[in-house]
Amino acid sequence: MPVTSVEKDLDQLTFTIIADFTVPVRRLWDAYTDPRSIERFWGPPTYPATFLRHDAAPGGRSLYRMTGPEGDEHYGYWEWLAVSPFDSFEVSDGFADATGAANTELPTVHMTYVFEGTDDGSRLITTSRFDSLEQLEQLLDMGMLDGVNQAMSQIDDVLADLASFAAGRAADAQVLSDTQVRVARVIRGSITDVWRAHNDAELMKRWLLGPDGWTMPVCELAVNVGDRYRSVWQPAEGGEGFGFTGELLESEEPHRAVTTESMIGLDAPATLNELTLTPVEGGTLLSIVITYANVEQRDMILGTGMTDGMETSYARLERVLQKEAVPLL
Structure with a gap:
């Protein structure tokens, strides 16, 4: 399992997840920016994701649907705020309805993803920032951290298989x-x-x-x-x-x-x-x-x-x- 540490900072209203991988930074980056790849690990195993839109560029937007075991559907979105290719990106992560409209009754999280090279491969540092302690506690109570851990447990298989999306593969x-x-x-x-x-x-x-x-x-x-x-x-x-x-x-x-x-x-x-x-x-x-x-x-x-x-x-x-x-x- 790639997650090596989870740190909560209630004063700064953040929690940070550090995960280490045995692949180059570029392969890890591509796993997050390719919709065919990220949807294979973004949702927990019982709630797989389908990305209906995924614009990995400043000002872009992503829209994804998670489908539960009973056929129930849950939507989320990213608003892409900043992108430094192969180094980091920042998004606003929120809940949505089936049309893609933001659900303003649930919290929106500011998330920063930082990609670093290591001696053994690469490291991903994901920091989630909340507007209030109540928002942080609400999402934790909703199982956000457990969902992230379940999703991250799937990423190794995706990274190992990422070569299947290399240039030359037919449409x-x-x-x-x-x-x-x-x-x-x-x-x-x-x-x-x-x-x-x-x-x-x-x-x-x-x-x-x-x-x-x-x-x-x-x-x-x-x-x-x-x-x-x-x-x-x-x-x-x-x-x-x-x-x-x-x-x-x-x-x-x-x-x-x-x-x-x-x-x-x-x-x-x-x-x-x-x-x-x-x-x-x-x-x-x-x-x-x-x-x-x-x-x-x-x-x-x-x-x-x-x-x-x-x-x-x-x-x-x-x-x-x-x-x-x-x-x-």
């Missing part, structure tokens, strides 16, 4: 709920490279093609929030094509972009696509959370081979970036 789709799917892949390239690859029309026409044999003659970008985009694909040898259009709802370069997406000419509800880019060992973790109108739409789109087409495009993107060595600022 995979994880069903998060009846209406949400997360597609994730590590792209061998910097976060700046990958961001520009999604915001440079000429570059997009070279990689965002899905299976071989298609072209992208139309790529009209949404530059500012509120703008609309339009993309059209056609078979290289001629024939009927297809296209998508939508609106840019959020943009936080180079970490996050949120768009709607509708197939041109099809009378169907738009999806909501949340793109998050996170630097990880081996490149940039690209994560897209797609929200559908219902489970039928989710299953229909997944059944089209969407994930395979995305993987082909991402593999092509890596080749384009490596071949061109695009000088991105």
Whole structure:
């Protein structure tokens, strides 16, 4: 078990947990910033977590759901206050409802995570700060410390398996709920490279093609929030094509972009696509959370081979970036 000490300071309204690991700092850092990894240990074994959003950047937000043995669901969130890559990050940690709105009836905790190298590997120092002694005692009475200990007891297995998320692993789709799917892949390239690859029309026409044999003659970008985009694909040898259009709802370069997406000419509800880019060992973790109108739409789109087409495009993107060595600022 990695926890080596727990210290309470009632005068400073803090408690600090120190945990030691036999892996490098970078692997430990990635375990916390990769949503596929943190959700494998963040919740106690009987209340596993699913991260519906995880923006490891200042101003970002995370939203997670813990599901109990009886199917009961409990939501929490992080507001990312500061990030010093591979050294530390600070978040406000609070309770939420199913929509992600903060539950103001329960305490919010200011948490600082400090990552240090040691002779044997790495150390994580987690300090929780409370606004009052009553808040501290309330959360301790709710079993917060026991929950943290149970969660931390799972992290060694996750760290040992973290290599499975290395660059080169194919894109995979994880069903998060009846209406949400997360597609994730590590792209061998910097976060700046990958961001520009999604915001440079000429570059997009070279990689965002899905299976071989298609072209992208139309790529009209949404530059500012509120703008609309339009993309059209056609078979290289001629024939009927297809296209998508939508609106840019959020943009936080180079970490996050949120768009709607509708197939041109099809009378169907738009999806909501949340793109998050996170630097990880081996490149940039690209994560897209797609929200559908219902489970039928989710299953229909997944059944089209969407994930395979995305993987082909991402593999092509890596080749384009490596071949061109695009000088991105």
